[in-house]
Amino acid sequence: MAAFLCYELAPQPPSFFHDGVMWKTAKTSLGILLKSFTTQQSSMPENGIFVLDGGHLLQTVVWPQPSTYAGVCQSYISYTLKHYGAASTAVFDGYGSATSTKVAEQRRRAQKHTSSDIIFNDNMSTTTTQAAFLANSNNKKRLINTSNYI
Numbered sequence: 001m002a003a004f005l006c007y008e009l010a011p012q013p014p015s016f017f018h019d020g021v022m023w024k025t026a027k028t029s030l031g032i033l034l035k036s037f038t039t040q041q042s043s044m045p046e047n048g049i050f051v052l053d054g055g056h057l058l059q060t061v062v063w064p065q066p067s068t069y070a071g072v073c074q075s076y077i078s079y080t081l082k083h084y085g086a087a088s089t090a091v092f093d094g095y096g097s098a099t100s101t102k103v104a105e106q107r108r109r110a111q112k113h114t115s116s117d118i119i120f121n122d123n124m125s126t127t128t129t130q131a132a133f134l135a136n137s138n139n140k141k142r143l144i145n146t147s148n149y150i
Contacts, residue, residue: 021108050084054092058140063130070122073147092144115139122146 017023061079063072080088115132118139126133133139 050088052090054090069120
């Protein structure tokens with residue numbers, strides 16, 4: 001029995017965490033490795049359908065300034081149509097779930113900026129920076145649920 005109890009016991013492997021927060025992964029390393037095994041295409045394949053990471057889309061698309069929230073939603077639609085075409089779908093998994101593996105990354109981002117809950121409608125002008133708005137999980141969920149696209 002002593003042989004089994006000589007190792008540290010923890011609910012999660014301690015090497016995954018630093019100061020109580022999960023280490024940030026190096027996704028770029030995986031992306032570079034995957035790209036090394038493929039050839040780049042100059043155009044989209046015919047009948048191609050793209051499934052997009054909605055969380056990445058939220059962070060990638062730059063909000064127009066000045067803008068309304070309808071304009072913000074339109075910028076997401078325009079970006080998706082321009083880069084991926086009409087036959088694309090954005091998937092927002094992990095939002096609203098306390099048990100998602102994405103919760104640690106969402107909390108880390110939220111620590112960088114703060115924003116109060118913003119109750120908005122389509123015609124309302126944006127009142128905060130994109131980063132601060134998206135750092136508040138309630139604002140992010142509301143934006144995802146508001147747009148017909150998202």
